[in-house]
Amino acid sequence: MEATGIGIWGVPIAIFAGAIRVSTPFIFVSLGETITERSGRINLGLEGTLVFGAMTAYAIAVLSGSPWLGVLAAMATGAIFGLGHGWICKWPKVNDIAIGIAMMQFGLGFAFFLGKPFIQPAAPHLPSIPFGAWSNLPQLQAALNINVLFILGGILALFLWWAFRNTRIGLVLRVVGDSTDAARAMGISPDRVRLLATAVGGSLAAVGGAYLSLYYPGSWNEGISSGQGLMAVALVIFARWNPIGCFLAALLFGGAGALGPALQSVGVTQGYYLFYAAPYVLTLVILIATSSPTRSLAGAPGALSLTK
Template identity: 85%
Template sequence: MDGTDIGLWGVPLAIIAGAIRVSTPFIFVSLGEMITERSGRINLGLEGTLVFGAMAAYATAVLTGSPWLGVLAAMVAGSVFGLIHGFICKFPKVNDIAIGIAMMQFGMGLAFFLGKPFIQPAAPKLPSIPFGAWSSVAQVQAALNINVLFLIGIALAFVLTWALRNTRLGLILRVVGDSSDAARAMGLNPDTIRLLATAIGGALAAVGGAYLSLFYPGSWNEGISSGQGLMAVALVIFARWNPIGCLLASLLFGGAGALGPALQSVGVTSGYYLFYAAPYVLTLVIMIATSSPTRSLAGAPGALSLTK
């Protein structure tokens, strides 16, 4: 059964399916960057962390036969990258953005070097839940075949929202992110908190990479990422550093990314490829719309500075 069997209904159905599949890496990377930025630090190196996480997950799954061990390996690798980034950034006069770009290049280069032996071998995929089993329509079944990591990402967004508002750890993160002086007055070490937040952010970003290599598209190659790590920074700003906002923004970006394939599925063969640029255009529009020389961004952590 092909995409034209259900007519134009194939377009929204394909966009829904794409929003679910494409948004999952965005969810984890944006939530990880949200935690990092709420501590007062920006990490532009998550693109490299995501790619290295994809490689680490795939290689581990090939060697052990377990995709979940692959996810765990990706988290460990991502946290190490975060610790390195956080450790370097704690020194005076060090620029977060410059270190992030360096870590991005380092992570991607190391992933390509270590991952060459794993381009051909097949790794076991992460499981999914067939929520569309009730339907006899193949497109509905495919759209509702939802990976477990997507559901975990949704739950994590709600847990983080609650934790930021109602737990001591959430309070500590918010205080450190708003004012280093206030944090020190409370007996906290801002550098240590930011180091841990950057490590957690790296671990979550690497989970997004594991999803790419172990489920969708479900392979390891040097072009596996399409800039999700960099676009996550725009997502966090658009979401106003709110976990639920990150979830919704990720779904929006996922739907935009699915627009081109959705049109192709119903027979649009002329110019549909232009819609593949939709996520990048959306990123640009968001950055322009949220930028203003006369006002600060609502919800922005007080200690977060792009010019540090």
């Protein structure tokens, strides 16, 4: 988005627009991982699920002419990946982290293999809503041209925040995530709950991939993801497993990712590329700040562990 026409005000407008565009995959992946981790399981394979979901959505949209069918297909494949991860992890002495890394590599490789025929064909894009029609500034109009998935992500964050506290499903999820023994004493099967939670988490992560290929950047290629799936795990920790916190943290990550392009749009030509690393630096800072050998993280599910 060109911002030079409105001077220095172009920077915050460009960052705002970029935050919305860049944050949407983070929103869906982090909400999916929040559901998974609330059940007491961690899934580091969401990067592979994200990329495979992007490929599936793009391919189905090309073949059917409907981007929404592409999103639904991505959700189905994401659920399958989640079910596979959850089924393997239910066995004794199986490490969640190792399985997640294996699933990530499998998803990336399988997506690149199946997606080669769809690199060139053009797919229809997901729709957006022009909230900036009232303005005569093209920069502001572009900034307020908001994709439907971003809005759905905000609604989903509010719903999950409410559901975790006020529904039986939310209570069951929290009990399983806090104590496996307590869940069994209540007649709840932790393995079944974690299996379903991982499937739902994978399904949402694949929606983030569908956004990448069908809206921004809006194409399918092997470099479509820049580690959003892995960074979303740090985002969940930063948000303390709170869905609304995930939504706000995703906007923060999105704004950090938009900083470099925003500076470039107002003519900053030296050193601006260093700001492209801002999301990765932010991820590293969060991981360091939240790591401690002597204290547990506030809000962390009691049964969540990196090892078994």
